[in-house]
Amino acid sequence: MALSFKFGTVGAPISNPKKPGGSIGAVHHIKALGLGALELGWVQSVRVSEETCALIKRAVKETGVLLSIHAPYYINLNADLNEWPNSRKRLMDAVYYGNLAGATEIIFHPGGYGGKTAKEVLPLAINRLADCVGEARRSKNKVTFRPETMGKSGQLGKFEDTLEMAKAIEGVVPCIDFSHIHARAGDGTMNSYAEWTQILEKYEKALGKPALENLSCHLSGIEYSPKGERNHVIMSESDFKLEELFKALHEAGCKGRILSESPNLEEDAVMYQKTWKKISGEKD
Ligand SMILES: [Zn+2]
Numbered sequence: 319m320a321l322s323f324k325f326g327t328v329g330a331p332i333s334n335p336k337k338p339g340g341s342i343g344a345v346h347h348i349k350a351l352g353l354g355a356l357e358l359g360w361v362q363s364v365r366v367s368e369e370t371c372a373l374i375k376r377a378v379k380e381t382g383v384l385l386s387i388h389a390p391y392y393i394n395l396n397a398d399l400n401e402w403p404n405s406r407k408r409l410m411d412a413v414y415y416g417n418l419a420g421a422t423e424i425i426f427h428p429g430g431y432g433g434k435t436a437k438e439v440l441p442l443a444i445n446r447l448a449d450c451v452g453e454a455r456r457s458k459n460k461v462t463f464r465p466e467t468m469g470k471s472g473q474l475g476k477f478e479d480t481l482e483m484a485k486a487i488e489g490v491v492p493c494i495d496f497s498h499i500h501a502r503a504g505d506g507t508m509n510s511y512a513e514w515t516q517i518l519e520k521y522e523k524a525l526g527k528p529a530l531e532n533l534s535c536h537l538s539g540i541e542y543s544p545k546g547e548r549n550h551v552i553m554s555e556s557d558f559k560l561e562e563l564f565k566a567l568h569e570a571g572c573k574g575r576i577l578s579e580s581p582n583l584e585e586d587a588v589m590y591q592k593t594w595k596k597i598s599g600e601k602d
Contacts, residue, residue: 321600322573324354324384325591328536331584341370341419345377345385351584353591355384355575357425361391364411368418375420384575386423386464386534387416394429395443396474402446405429409450417459423534425493428465428474428483436479443474444486451489463490464534469498469547476502477517481524491525493534496563497550497579501542509559514566522570533574537563537590538581550579553586560590564597 330344331351337343341358348356358374360366378385389412397405409426416424431439451463465483468475477499480492499517500508507513522530539556541548553560576594580586595601 321354321591321594321602322598323533323567323591323594324575325587325594326353326355326357326383326575326577327583327587328357328388328577328579329359329583330356331587332582333584341366341374342377345374345381345383348383348584349381351588353584353587354382355386355577357386357388357577358416358419358421359388360412360415361388363390363408364415366415366419368415371415371418371420375418378420385419385421386425386575386577387412387419387421389413389416389424389426391427393426394474395446396429396432396434396439406446406450410453413450413454413459413461413463417454417461421461423462423464423493425464425466425534425536427468428479431472431474436474436476439474440479440482443479444483447483447490448487451487455489460489462534463487464493465490466493466536467495467498467502469495469501469540469542471502471504471546473546477520481520484529485524491529491532491534492521493536494521495536495579497536497538497540497558498547500558501540501547504542504544504546506557509557509562511562511566514563515570518566518570518572527571530570531573533567533572533576535574535576536579537576538579538586550581552580552582553589560593561597564594568598
């Protein structure tokens with residue numbers, strides 16, 4: 319029986335060998351580490367050729383590693399009229415080249431409130447995102463758009479914001495960053511079995527049971543202030559209660575992928591996988 323979750327890293331593992339190296343090497347190295355998922359971090363800009371994408375796709379097919387893309391950081395669904403075309407292009411470049419590389423999920427940061435409320439910002443954000451998804455579908459690109467749950471209070475991307483986007487647009491589903499949800503609370507809450515169970519119940523209520531069986535998640539240790547996220551740290555050096563989260567995921571019948579964003583990347587990814595086996599009783 320396969321594990322309900324595939325584990326991996328956001329960005330190439332630190333121990334990625336020099337040859338073949340790069341994204342293609344990273345796909346193979348994830349497999350060699352006994353992991354099953356990789357998220358390529360195209361976080362500054364998308365600078366990849368169609369030829370390279372074809373090679374990444376071949377590596378994905380050969381290994382069975384699940385691939386996702388982290389789109390450039392500087393995307394803002396709430397950007398002003400001048401800036402929006404640039405934001406949109408960054409997202410659509412990730413969508414286009416990610417699809418060519420064999421990725422099924424495109425993760426992106428939805429942007430900022432710009433001093434407004436979520437209620438004021440969401441209609442514009444949803445309109446713009448729907449337009450992006452429409453363009454992808456017209457060119458037969460089926461990738462899932464995954465707005466990430468963000469860790470700071472001024473960022474568009476509270477858990478509920480991402481649910482609103484997903485409810486409004488077919489093909490949009492949240493990327494759940496558990497560490498960001500914990501950090502955004504800012505007071506040490508969102509760290510227990512009961513609290514995670516509530517989040518998963520909300521998710522299922524909004525998006526249905528199949529969505530719970532195809533989660534895309536980020537996870538790391540995290541430091542925070544009352545305003546939310548400060549920085550990512552190694553899981554064991556944080557207050558995050560990993561086993562409580564994993565119990566909630568297991569009890570709710572969740573499946574999908576969990577990607578490590580800890581500074582030690584694959585070391586924590588391997589630890590998550592080991593912990594998951596212990597909590598769930600699953601074997602690979
Ligand atoms: Zn992110």
